[in-house]
């Protein structure tokens with residue numbers, strides 16, 4: 001099975017003066033079990049697209065096949081609930097996702113809603129609260145009396161706790177400290193390795209090149225590229241033209257190239273960059 | 288001190304019904320006209336400090352505590368004078384918006400300061416244009432995308448141009464090109480008007496361009512110094528959960544491989560130039 005978008009349009013506030021075309025004729029297919037990154041400039045439609053994966057927004061036109069179901073403009077709520085059990089979404093702003101009295105209750109909510117027993121839901125919640133790096137004493141606190149990064153972690157734990165087949169993450173690293181970012185991406189990567197699909201919206205090209213194996217690029221509601229990150233980043237001019245960036249190691253490599261260094265292929269990681277630099281220096285017989 | 292816009296001494300704050308202070312006996316200065324960055328773990332107390340500097344929160348009772356901003360000591364009587372000098376862009380832009388449209392929202396701070404109507408309209412138009420949101424000036428702020436909200440929140444503060452601008456992770460959701468542009472815009476406004484920027488960020492590249500970095504850990508100040516002083520301290524980086532900027536990582540890894548790179552190289556350009564020289568000499 002795969003996830004398939006077919007000619008999907010989405011229009012915000014149709015028939016009002018504020019009518020906005022959120023998505024235009026989006027079609028693609030992604031394999032189950034892949035780690036897919038969605039990138040694109042501010043307001044290009046990433047969050048709008050993401051909210052179609054779990055039927056939070058329904059396409060104005062076209063259809064989506066996901067988790068053995070089809071979503072169109074008239075998919076009934078009963079089917080949507082089935083889908084949401086299998087497709088978990090972490091929102092761009094975690095505050096919009098939190099509402100319970102305590103962190104523990106909040107993280108349990110999804111599991112209970114999708115039919116886990118009280119006991120199992122609690123067990124899962126405690127496990128994930130720890131895994132996302134929240135101090136134990138936050139469990140009994142209100143989710144609104146936390147720091148920004150702590151709220152983000154609660155929102156992530158709440159979705160991971162019911163272990164959806166398809167995990168959708170809208171800028172999950174925003175607001176996390178560097179250590180937390182690494183920790184959380186390891187969790188996502190492991191989750192993929194266990195056979196789940198991970199869909200990630202990110203502005204961080206280093207993370208995309210490091211973790212994703214497929215990539216969609218949006219611009220003004222249109223999908224302008226569907227390729228592997230390696231392929232996307234190999235065309236520096238294209239990347240720049242569409243408000244993206246090369247991964248930082250490639251950028252540094254390119255500056256070195258301009259002053260006489262040679263690279264057999266553009267390094268995407270620090271390790272390969274350092275390897276290439278020392279190879280070049282050694283080849284010249286130094287050190 | 289005369290050339291510090293902010294002086295903080297023995298500042299502590301404990302949230303209601305919590306056991307440990309979120310900010311614990313912190314002292315620091317922010318030089319006038321500087322770009323000072325505050326970094327540290329999630330929950331280390333950064334946003335709490337921002338709220339204390341603006342008088343949104345009041346410090347724990349302690350006779351030694353002092354918050355001084357632009358020569359004025361913060362207390363209940365001076366709160367409104369201080370708020371005139373300080374502008375915060377909050378971590379979540381939704382907490383910032385008051386206007387029904389983008390232009391109303393950006394105008395709000397100016398209206399409060401009784402700026403004449405015509406002048407206000409010019410300023411509002413200019414800043415909305417500068418942050419690239421002209422197309423959305425009649426839109427409702429809550430229906431914007433994440434990055435668009437952050438742009439509008441920043442425009443609202445730039446319109447007022449307070450002496451001290453506090454940015455609480457205000458560019459965390461911008462695309463790479465957009466982030467560079469907005470940071471350059473803030474820098475330009477800072478230089479032109481002699482403003483001071485106090486920026487809370489997890490973006491280590493942004494921090495590496497600051498004049499001064501303050502490192503917070505569990506409510507206490509772990510270190511302060513120039514980026515080069517901070518980033519050369521590997522144990523500090525580890526305990527504060529930070530990361531090194533890319534060129535530091537490359538530099539350190541090259542040194543580990545036996546390639547000599549001088550300590551004082553503190554930005555990417557210098558590293559590139561140095562490696563170029565090295566390559567030519569060989």
Ligand SMILES: Nc1ncnc2c1ncn2[C@@H]1O[C@H](COP(=O)(O)OP(=O)(O)OP(=O)(O)O)[C@@H](O)[C@H]1O
Nearest residue numbers: 012042043044045046047048430431432433434435
């Ligand atoms: N509820 C809404 N009503 C009307 N327009 C909206 C609404 N939500 C988003 N939009 C508009 O639709 C476009 C796409 O928004 P979306 O949130 O999908 O962008 P994005 O790619 O996620 O951007 P960012 O990186 O800034 O989060 C934007 O121009 C935005 O202003």
Ligand SMILES: Nc1ncnc2c1ncn2[C@@H]1O[C@H](COP(=O)(O)OP(=O)(O)OP(=O)(O)O)[C@@H](O)[C@H]1O
Nearest residue numbers: 145146147148149302309329330331332333334335
């Ligand atoms: N309203 C509140 N009530 C009780 N405790 C709070 C409240 N707001 C924050 N805290 C706690 O105070 C501590 C400091 O929070 P603060 O928001 O200042 O952290 P921060 O450094 O800004 O973190 P982040 O990087 O995640 O934004 C945290 O442990 C947090 O849980």
Ligand SMILES: [Mg+2]
Nearest residue numbers: 047092432433
């Ligand atoms: Mg978005």
Ligand SMILES: [Mg+2]
Nearest residue numbers: 147148333334
């Ligand atoms: Mg904060």
